[in-house]
Amino acid sequence: MRVSRSTISWLYVSPLMFVLIPFFVLPILVVLVASVFETDGFGGLIPTFTLANYATVLTSGLTFNLYLATVKFTVLTWFFTLLLGFFVAYFLVFHVRNPLLAIGLFLICTVPFWTSNIIRMISWIPLLGKEGLINSALLRIGLIREPLEFLLYSGFAVVVAYVHQLTIFMIVPIFNSMARIDKRVVEAAIDAGASRFDIMRLIIVPLSKSGIALGSIFVASIVMGDFFVTKVMSGGGSASVVSAFYEDISVLQYPGAAASAIVLTVVLLAMVALILRTVDIRKEITR
Amino acid sequence: MSTAPQAVTMADERMTKRAIAPSRGGRPWTFYLLATLFTCYVVALYGPMICIYILSFQDVRGGLVFPMKGLSLHWFVDLFTQVRTGDVKGAFDRSIKLAIVVTVITVVVSFMAAMAFRRRFPGDNIVFALMIGSLVAPGLVLGIGVGLLFNAIGIETSPYASALGAQLSWTLPFGVLVMFAVMSRFNPAWEEAARDLGATAWQTIRLVIIPVLAPGLVAVALFGFTLSYDEFARTLQTAGPQNTLPLEIWSMTLNVTSPSLYALGTVTTIISFLIIGAALGTIVFIQRRRGARAS
Amino acid sequence: MAVLRGDIELAGLTKSYDGVHTVVQGINLKIPDGAYCCFLGPSGCGKTTILRMIAGHEDPTDGEILIGGENVVGLPPVTRGTAMMFQSYALFPHLSVRDNVAFALRIRGLSKADRYRKTDAMLEKVRLSELADRLPAQLSGGQQQRVALARAAITEPRVLLLDEPLSALDEQLRVRMRLELQRMQRDLGITFVHVTHSQLEAIALADMVVVMDRGEIKQAGPARDVYAAPRDRYVAEFLGGQNVFSGRVDAIKDNLVSFAAPQMKHVAVPAGSSRVGKGDIIDVAVRRDDVDLIRPGIDLAPDTSSLASRVLAVEYQGNFVKVMLDATGEDEFVAYVPERVFFRDPYTIGDVVQATWPCHLARLLAKTTSPTA
Numbered sequence: 001m002r003v004s005r006s007t008i009s010w011l012y013v014s015p016l017m018f019v020l021i022p023f024f025v026l027p028i029l030v031v032l033v034a035s036v037f038e039t040d041g042f043g044g045l046i047p048t049f050t051l052a053n054y055a056t057v058l059t060s061g062l063t064f065n066l067y068l069a070t071v072k073f074t075v076l077t078w079f080f081t082l083l084l085g086f087f088v089a090y091f092l093v094f095h096v097r098n099p100l101l102a103i104g105l106f107l108i109c110t111v112p113f114w115t116s117n118i119i120r121m122i123s124w125i126p127l128l129g130k131e132g133l134i135n136s137a138l139l140r141i142g143l144i145r146e147p148l149e150f151l152l153y154s155g156f157a158v159v160v161a162y163v164h165q166l167t168i169f170m171i172v173p174i175f176n177s178m179a180r181i182d183k184r185v186v187e188a189a190i191d192a193g194a195s196r197f198d199i200m201r202l203i204i205v206p207l208s209k210s211g212i213a214l215g216s217i218f219v220a221s222i223v224m225g226d227f228f229v230t231k232v233m234s235g236g237g238s239a240s241v242v243s244a245f246y247e248d249i250s251v252l253q254y255p256g257a258a259a260s261a262i263v264l265t266v267v268l269l270a271m272v273a274l275i276l277r278t279v280d281i282r283k284e285i286t287r
Numbered sequence: 288m289s290t291a292p293q294a295v296t297m298a299d300e301r302m303t304k305r306a307i308a309p310s311r312g313g314r315p316w317t318f319y320l321l322a323t324l325f326t327c328y329v330v331a332l333y334g335p336m337i338c339i340y341i342l343s344f345q346d347v348r349g350g351l352v353f354p355m356k357g358l359s360l361h362w363f364v365d366l367f368t369q370v371r372t373g374d375v376k377g378a379f380d381r382s383i384k385l386a387i388v389v390t391v392i393t394v395v396v397s398f399m400a401a402m403a404f405r406r407r408f409p410g411d412n413i414v415f416a417l418m419i420g421s422l423v424a425p426g427l428v429l430g431i432g433v434g435l436l437f438n439a440i441g442i443e444t445s446p447y448a449s450a451l452g453a454q455l456s457w458t459l460p461f462g463v464l465v466m467f468a469v470m471s472r473f474n475p476a477w478e479e480a481a482r483d484l485g486a487t488a489w490q491t492i493r494l495v496i497i498p499v500l501a502p503g504l505v506a507v508a509l510f511g512f513t514l515s516y517d518e519f520a521r522t523l524q525t526a527g528p529q530n531t532l533p534l535e536i537w538s539m540t541l542n543v544t545s546p547s548l549y550a551l552g553t554v555t556t557i558i559s560f561l562i563i564g565a566a567l568g569t570i571v572f573i574q575r576r577r578g579a580r581a582s
Numbered sequence: 583m584a585v586l587r588g589d590i591e592l593a594g595l596t597k598s599y600d601g602v603h604t605v606v607q608g609i610n611l612k613i614p615d616g617a618y619c620c621f622l623g624p625s626g627c628g629k630t631t632i633l634r635m636i637a638g639h640e641d642p643t644d645g646e647i648l649i650g651g652e653n654v655v656g657l658p659p660v661t662r663g664t665a666m667m668f669q670s671y672a673l674f675p676h677l678s679v680r681d682n683v684a685f686a687l688r689i690r691g692l693s694k695a696d697r698y699r700k701t702d703a704m705l706e707k708v709r710l711s712e713l714a715d716r717l718p719a720q721l722s723g724g725q726q727q728r729v730a731l732a733r734a735a736i737t738e739p740r741v742l743l744l745d746e747p748l749s750a751l752d753e754q755l756r757v758r759m760r761l762e763l764q765r766m767q768r769d770l771g772i773t774f775v776h777v778t779h780s781q782l783e784a785i786a787l788a789d790m791v792v793v794m795d796r797g798e799i800k801q802a803g804p805a806r807d808v809y810a811a812p813r814d815r816y817v818a819e820f821l822g823g824q825n826v827f828s829g830r831v832d833a834i835k836d837n838l839v840s841f842a843a844p845q846m847k848h849v850a851v852p853a854g855s856s857r858v859g860k861g862d863i864i865d866v867a868v869r870r871d872d873v874d875l876i877r878p879g880i881d882l883a884p885d886t887s888s889l890a891s892r893v894l895a896v897e898y899q900g901n902f903v904k905v906m907l908d909a910t911g912e913d914e915f916v917a918y919v920p921e922r923v924f925f926r927d928p929y930t931i932g933d934v935v936q937a938t939w940p941c942h943l944a945r946l947l948a949k950t951t952s953p954t955a
Contacts (some may be wrong), residue, residue: 005408010404013414015396019459021412023452024421027432088328090504091321095314105325112332115559116512118536119552123335124341131352164331169409196317217423225425228519232540242427249431249524261428272423282404282415282467476672479639484686484737485660494688498676577676577717 028265029069035258047253053259062131064246071133073155073230074223081219082212089211091205092269093178094186102205106175114170121161121229128152128160153235160222161233170215170221177211178204217272224268277283336556343549351544362550375535376550382532383558385446386515389454393511394504396455397462397546401470402496404463422460431457434524440554449525458514458522462507469503502570509566585652588663588740589615589635590683595645595796596720597631605631607797608645613775613790617649618767620784620805621777623794624818627775630745635742636775637666642710646740646747649741662741665734669745670724673718677727680714686737688912705767708732710715723751727759731766742767744776748783781821783811793817815865823918824867827910827948831862838941839864845909849887851944858946865947871942875905875915875928875935888938891915893929905929909937 007171035053037045057063088109112120127133128151135147150156152200181204189199204210227243239247248257342349366375389527421429431446433453437444444450477499481491497504519533526534528555534556590613595812598604606628613619619630634640636647638659647651654662673682680701681688687697705711708728718726723820729748734742745762763786767774778784784791785805792802792921795815800820801813812818818826829841829849847888851866858864868887882888890908898904903924917937928936 006407009403009406009411010406012399013408015461016400016418016459017414019452019455020421021394023433023435024417024424024429024454026423026478027436028430029430030433030436030439031432031562084324084328085319087467090437091318091325095318095321100495108329109332111334111563114563115336116517116533116536116552116555118519118533118540119339119555120336120515122536122540122548122552126338126352129352131482136353162337167328167332189526196315204558221423225423225427226520227427228537242425246427254435258432261425261431265424265428268423269420272419276419371619476668476670477674480666480668480672480674480733481685483637483659483664483691484668484733486685490689491674494685496675499674501676 016237031258031261031265036255037255037258037261039253039255053255054263057259057263058062058254065242066239067243069222070242073158073240074220075160076159077166077223078216078219080159080163081167082215083168083238084167085174085215086208087169088213089175089178089208091169092175093181094204106171109171109184112170118228120165122231124157124161124164125152128157155234155235157233157235158230161229162226165229166222167220169218170218173214174208174211210279210281213275214281217275217281220271221268224264224271265266289377289411291436326532336552339549340553340556343546343553344544349546351546351549355455357442362546363554364548365545366550366554375378375532378530378532378535379554379558381446382516384532385450385454388447388451389458389515390508390511392451393458393462393515394456394508396459396513397466397507398497398500398504400459403468403535404467405473405475415416418460418463421456422464426457426547427523430521430524433521435474435526443526443527444525446529446531450522450531453521453525454515458511461510461514465507465510468504469500469506472503473499500574505566505569505573509562514560516559587615589613589650590741590773590775591648592632592636593646593648593875595632595635595647596643597628597635597640598643601643602879604643605797606635606642609799611792611799611802611873613773616771616773616786618764618774619776619792620788621775621782621792622779623795624779624820626951627794628797629792633666633743633745633775633777636741638664655936661736662759663739664741664743665737665739666743667730667734667747669747670750671718673719673726673729673733678715678717679710679721680727682705682718683732683736689794694801701894702809703817704732704736708766709733716900724755724759726788727751728762729822730869731763735766735770739772741773741775744769744774746777748778748780756783756877763787765827774923777861785821793820795820796931810869811945812947814868818865823870825873825910825913826865826917827913827915828863830867831858831860831864834858839946845890848882849889849944850885850941851887851946852942856904856946856948864949866944867947868939868944870904870916871902871918872939873918874938875919875929875938876938878934878936880936882936883940885941886938887941888936890934890936892929893933893935896929904937905932907935907937 032046036049036051038048038050038052040046092106094101096105125132129135130147130149130152132152133153135144136145139147141168186199186203194202197272225242227240227246230240231246232244241260245257245261245264248254248260338353341355342351342353343362344358344360345355345362346359347361348356349362350356401415404415417510430453433449434444437449442448473496477495478491481495486494518531519537521533522531523537530538536548536551536555539551586676588770590611592609592611595606595609596604597606602650605626609632611895618946621632623629631640635642636649638654643657645655647655649662657664674685674925675800677685680698684697684701687700689714692700700713702714705714708731710725710728710732713721713725718729721729722836727750730747744763748759751759760783763776765776776784776787785808788805790802791805791808793800794814800806808817808825809821812821813822815826818824829843832840832842834840837853839853840850842845849866873880876882878890889909891907893905894908895906897906899918902918902920905917905919905924907915907917915937
């Protein structure tokens with residue numbers, strides 16, 4: 001007896017589905033269901049169908065501010081990680097002549113990824129703090145009289161921590177795209193009289209597009225879904241959509257929190273879907 | 288992230304199609320500019336971490352910032368003995384055990400899924416979309432969803448049920464994406480050749496596919512371990528009454544203001560480095576062994 | 583598993599993907615035991631698909647495959663007594679040469695000592711003993727090819743299937759490896775089925791050449807028959823060495839066909855057994871090395887066809903000179919002139935010449951159904 005090929009494929013993929021369905025699909029559905037329930041105010045849920053939670057979420061000025069703050073962090077982080085990631089990858093691929101050295105430098109960039117994110121975040125405290133290295137150095141050389149307060153426990157610190165953690169998510173896919181660019185294409189462009197800027201604009205950037213898209217998905221989805229960095233590095237001063245969600249949960253406001261979570265998830269998925277329309281990452285990775 | 292391991296294993300391949308920098312002659316000015324940028328990036332990447340490693344070796348007078356006050360292992364002892372810092376030892380133990388379980392499952396399941404995805408099958412796009420969805424969904428929301436789900440069906444949240452599942456929903460998409468990249472280097476003719484020589488499907492997997500992909504599988508294992516060992520948002524609401532290490536660190540960041548926090552950072556980093564070293568060592572060992580028989 | 587005869591019979595063999603796109607269209611063919619058979623055709627003509635169906639790596643949509651008189655459709659590769667040598671060899675990259683060759687024996691459960699004894703004997707045969715511990719990546723193309731051959735041959739197949747075995751090699755090595763394949767086939771005494779797009783390779787190696795086009799067999803037979811007596815325009819053009827041109831039949835007299843067009847008034851072709859009538863447009867083939875060039879004005883022997891033409895280009899080939907003429911309008915017309923003959927009285931571009939050949943050496947081709955005719 002011969003089993004059909006698609007049956008075999010489904011057998012292979014079934015363990016994955018056994019994880020994704022109970023631990024991704026169902027939890028999201030549970031949150032969706034909770035978002036249309038009412039709360040009894042003590043953590044209990046009253047099974048009804050109401051869109052009131054959504055109405056509250058969508059009409060409240062608080063929500064607007066939260067989204068604004070989250071989007072601000074996302075855009076800033078995305079911008080800086082892209083800038084850094086792109087040029088670091090470009091340097092490694094196109095400027096380091098010895099390929100083994102390039103691989104070595106690349107690995108140096110990736111090693112911190114394998115260490116604890118939380119520790120890496122905390123590690124900014126002795127640098128950025130009021131009595132931290134940067135402030136004491138600036139004070140000593142007389143550039144400032146008072147310690148700079150905005151360095152730690154501020155929006156600035158949040159962005160620094162994000163960029164520190166997430167640039168690697170840009171470097172790796174962009175490096176990978178760039179490494180696939182045929183060197184002769186660039187040489188042909190030089191032969192055709194293209195300037196360094198033309199090459200960058202007309203060849204390198206378009207051919208690294210898929211890496212940029214993939215990196216953007218990682219960075220944007222992590223920042224928008226995060227609350228930890230915002231909470232610790234802003235010193236409680238800033239909030240994000242997810243940190244507000246966390247607060248709601250801790251005071252047992254499940255339905256409201258769920259509604260806000262669903263809105264966030266929809267926004268995130270829409271954004272990712274939009275990026276994915278421009279690049280077929282499945283083909284990109286398997287090619 | 289899917290390509291970090293490729294860079295490890297495919298170094299020789301990269302050599303052939305790299306570097307636009309002219310192979311002779313002087314460096315362009317952009318080289319110096321970008322080299323400076325790169326150096327700054329690496330300094331910013333490692334600098335802060337090195338600071339806390341240094342600060343963790345202060346003596347009892349130590350504070351959270353420079354200058355160093357004394358030199359001792361005080362805060363490491365403090366970390367594992369003081370009650371006020373919580374159950375660090377237990378958290379280590381739980382996190383490492385859980386990470387090992389997650390690693391094993393991630394390697395096996397990602398490998399199988401990547402086997403399926405080598406050809407198209409009905410519904411493959413749905414599976415792929417679910418995977419990407421699971422990857423980008425906000426971790427805390429998913430964690431709470433899992434918590435509520437367990438609550439609704441009346442199971443207590445615990446490390447090896449709810450936390451394990453929640454972490455897998457994060458490590459598996461990563462693992463499968465890495466496996467995609469690894470698999471793209473696998474020539475399907477090898478599989479056919481094995482079949483032609485009489486191998487059963489299982490023999491083909493055991494004698495050809497797994498050995499050929501071994502370095503890639505180690506890379507997936509490294510991903511699985513690290514992502515689980517470091518996972519916070521999904522674990523927060525699913526780990527049950529006892530903390531995993533990141534949860535422990537999280538609660539410490541909120542109450543502990545002594546260098547024992549840094550000591551913890553140093554210890555977890557040492558463990559991370561041991562794991563990275565083990566993974567790279569295994570990959571090198573596999574390649575060596577192949578080369579050794581050949582000399 | 584007893585090794586039986588290695589004769590192959592394909593009956594109505596059809597393969598179509600998704601039921602629309604048919605790549606192999608009802609092939610019927612008998613390959614005798616111990617033959618060296620080459621499937622020849624351009625890429626996409628279905629030759630590799632046939633090979634893979636014989637090997638059992640693809641299932642036919644319809645039809646039968648008999649090996650040694652036994653229908654093997656649906657059987658797994660290993661029970662068919664076939665072994666395949668893959669395009670670019672597909673050597674296992676993680677196994678040494680010895681372990682690659684020993685793979686099939688390992689699968690059969692032979693002890694390490696037994697399989698290495700057999701393997702080393704096989705490596706001896708393909709002269710790879712010194713390289714037994716190397717990895718495939720450390721071998722040259724020719725060495726890899728020999729490993730692939732040894733790996734396939736160790737299963738003691740009755741049929742060896744070779745998918746473009748020489749295409750990964752450079753020109754010189756290809757010629758050497760051709761001899762190697764021939765020697766192996768004689769030594770093993772089994773049927774070789776070899777797929778190639780190179781007519782040189784096919785006619786050099788094969789006892790039997792099968793010319794394919796778009797999933798159909800155009801002609802099958804001994805190499806010399808196919809080369810010297812192509813059945814139609816497609817085969818003649820694919821195998822090369824022939825001038826093919828067409829003309830409208832004017833008359834048939836004494837079994838000689840003559841043509842209507844004025845520039846072909848000195849051309850006559852034996853009608854043979856084919857049925858042609860006045861007014862038909864027919865294809866004629868004449869071997870390029872049968873064509874003599876003479877200056878205009880020189881008298882022709884009787885029963886000689888001639889075409890008046892002008893030299894378009896001259897290409898020196900070493901042992902002969904290729905002279906391209908404008909004799910037949912759109913069809914390419916070439917004469918292969920022996921080097922010594924040519925340089926006795928060289929032609930230059932623009933010279934007016936007469937291309938001549940004895941009438942009986944030209945052949946009428948079967949009418950092809952394809953619109954290219």
